[in-house]
Amino acid sequence: MWKVLLSLFLALVLPSVHAAPALITPDQLQQALKAQTTKPGRALIRLIDIRDEFSFEQDHIPGSLNAPYNQWRGPASNPGQVPELAKLKALVNKLGIEPNQHVVVVSTGEDALDFGAAARVYWTLKYLGLTELSVLQGGVFAWDEANLPLESGPANWPTPSHFSPQAQTQWLASTDEVHGFVKGSKARLVDARPLDFFKGNTRVPQAKAAGTLPGAVHLDNERWFDRDGAKLISVQQSRDLAKDLQITPNKPTVLFCNTGHLAATNWFMLSEVLGLPQVKLYTGSLVEWTQHPQALPMANEPGRVRQLWMDAQFWYRQRFE
16 A cells, blocks of 8 residues: 555656657647746757758748757668767757757658658657657648748857766667567567568668568558658557557567668657557667678568569669669
8 A cells, every 4th residue: 555655646746757748739839939938048948950951041940959860860881870979969969958958859740751750869869868858740841831930040059068968778779689589579579661671572772681570560650640641640549550569568669660760750659659668769770680790580581582683773773873
C-alpha cells in the first residue's frame, strides 16, 4: 500500500519528464509564443528550422533559428551515424539551447519524408538529454495556411549557451546490440522502408547488400500519414496500426530503415505519441549493418546475380545520369 501512496505523491510533486507535447499545432505554438516571458538574450521557446538556408531566408516563423537537416547527420558513407557528441554540442550551443527550454523542430511540412527529418532531429535532441521537445505539426506549410506571421532574412542569432549534453543511450540501438537481438530474438525489429526494400528487390547505393534484418516485420513509415502523405493519421488509428506489430512491453522494439531517417518517424510515433516503452532507433540501420567488416546475417537477400545487377545499375547512374 505504501508503494502506491508513494507513487501518487511523486506524481503530484515532481515535474513531468516530458511536459511539452510531442506534436504541437500552429495555433498552439502561436499561443505559447505569445504567453512566454523572456529574459535578455534568452527565449523560453527555441524554434529550430531544419530547412535549407535559402528556404529559411525566404520565409520563416519569427524568432526561428536555422540549422539545416544535414548538420544533424553523419558522413555521406553512413548518413545515419550519430555525429560525435562534440559536434552536436557545438551545434546546440550555437543555437543557444538550454536544458530547460522548450525546443520546437520546424520542417517544411511537405510530406512523410520531410516529417522523418523533423523526427530524426527530435530524436537527436532527446538523445542529447533534452526533454521539452515538440515537432510543429504540418511545418511551415501549416503555419502559413493558418495565416500566422512569417518573416524573411537571416536568423538573429542568440548568445551561445554552455549546455553540455550527455548521451542518453537508452534511445539508441547500436549494431552490436541489434546483432544480439537478432541472434537471441530478444526484440521486435521493425523495418520502416518501402516494401521493395524490405523484400530485397532494391537497396540504396551505400548498402552492401539488399534485404532486411532476420525476424523483422514491415511497417512502411508512410502508413502514419493520410492519402496525401502530409497529415498524420489520428491517435486511435495510430494505436490500431501499432497493435498489428504485436509489440510487448517487456521486449525492446527496434526501428530501422536505410539510414535512420524513415525509421525516425516510426520511433517518434511509437515512443513519443503512443508512449510505448523500450522503443529504440537503430540510427545506422542497414547501411551500417551491411558495411560491417563481418558478414552479418540478412533476410530476404537476393542471389548473387541480382546483387551484381544492382551494382551495375548504381555504377551506370553515377557515371551517365
